[in-house]
Amino acid sequence: MPLIALAPMEGVVDYQLRDLLTSLGGIDSCVTEFIRVTDTRLPPRVFTRLCPELINLAPNHIARTPNGTPVAVQLLGGNPELLAFSGARAASMGAAAIDINFGCPAKTVNRHDGGACLLQTPERIYNIVKAMREAVPTATPVSAKIRLGFNDRSRYLDIAQAAADAGADRLTVHARSKVDGYKPPAYWDCVGEINAALAIPVVVNGDIWSVADYLRARAESGCEDVMLGRGLLSCPDLAAQIKAHVNHEDYQPLSWPQVLQLLFSHYQAGKQLFPKKYLGDRLKQWLAHLKRHYPGAQVFFNHIKTLREEPQLDAAFFYALPELPALQRQGAD
Numbered sequence: 001m002p003l004i005a006l007a008p009m010e011g012v013v014d015y016q017l018r019d020l021l022t023s024l025g026g027i028d029s030c031v032t033e034f035i036r037v038t039d040t041r042l043p044p045r046v047f048t049r050l051c052p053e054l055i056n057l058a059p060n061h062i063a064r065t066p067n068g069t070p071v072a073v074q075l076l077g078g079n080p081e082l083l084a085f086s087g088a089r090a091a092s093m094g095a096a097a098i099d100i101n102f103g104c105p106a107k108t109v110n111r112h113d114g115g116a117c118l119l120q121t122p123e124r125i126y127n128i129v130k131a132m133r134e135a136v137p138t139a140t141p142v143s144a145k146i147r148l149g150f151n152d153r154s155r156y157l158d159i160a161q162a163a164a165d166a167g168a169d170r171l172t173v174h175a176r177s178k179v180d181g182y183k184p185p186a187y188w189d190c191v192g193e194i195n196a197a198l199a200i201p202v203v204v205n206g207d208i209w210s211v212a213d214y215l216r217a218r219a220e221s222g223c224e225d226v227m228l229g230r231g232l233l234s235c236p237d238l239a240a241q242i243k244a245h246v247n248h249e250d251y252q253p254l255s256w257p258q259v260l261q262l263l264f265s266h267y268q269a270g271k272q273l274f275p276k277k278y279l280g281d282r283l284k285q286w287l288a289h290l291k292r293h294y295p296g297a298q299v300f301f302n303h304i305k306t307l308r309e310e311p312q313l314d315a316a317f318f319y320a321l322p323e324l325p326a327l328q329r330q331g332a333d
Helices: 015-022 044-050 080-093 107-111 115-120 122-135 156-165 188-197 211-221 230-234 238-246 256-273 276-290 295-304 310-320 326-332
Strands: 004-006 029-031 071-076 098-102 142-146 170-174 202-205 226-228
Touching: 004 015, 004 238, 015 256, 044 080, 071 080, 080 098, 080 122, 098 115, 098 122, 107 115, 115 122, 122 142, 122 156, 142 156, 156 170, 156 188, 170 188, 188 202, 188 211, 202 211, 211 226, 211 238, 226 238, 230 238, 230 276, 256 276, 256 295, 256 310, 276 295, 276 310, 295 310
Parallel strands: 004 029, 004 226, 029 071, 071 098, 098 142, 142 170, 170 202, 202 226
Antiparallel strands: none
């Protein structure tokens, strides 16, 4: 049975969206948006801001979404000592695992000694993972997420081996280099070479948009386990579809009206969490991904793309979903 993880996506997959997506089933673990570690020891409030699942945990319990899916805390930076301190603190607060981000391709992040820039120096990856593994209790897994390289894909085996030799319990590989960005194709065969070389579990990531893509990625990489990011945003029940296929179970994928109901739930929850001026932006952000899989998402996006005020957005949903219960309508008035 594959392990399916929900990928961290900065500014997109927050606490509320983790809850919504994991409630659909099929997702076995989540990773937070990265917490940047620079030149200071971070206080607990920094961790709970991006990972509210850490708040009010009972002793010896781990962070989980409201429906019970474990949540790992992801850290990003280049200072082994400070990263290790932050990892130990997050573990003491109840993080299900500590993940280290060596894959973010953003220029701002890379200019500040974080993310994919570290792929240029496998020895630094080794030092960071080793410091983290020594600082974090053995019971808390330490994982790393990498790409296949920075300027090219020539050293992915060195990069992966450095993380494994340093004590990583699991390695997730986005099947592109930093320079490749998110342009197709994903080089799943390169992940296969990593998987064959390492003794630890390897998770394949990148360009998995459908069950058919998962089967091809599994065949080329030899990895049963997968991390889904944009694929889950474009098809929210993709993890459940994969699990059903692997188990030879009948499964009816979500229809566009069902997804629109999810989008409405996302919108309603956002009213409690974010300033009203951002509600439309959050909707449009998710619709941009949903358009890949659902033609109806493009229609709805066109309808709301110029709308910003809450009453207008409410009305758009009630027009598109006339079957919305009266209680929901009243709650949005």
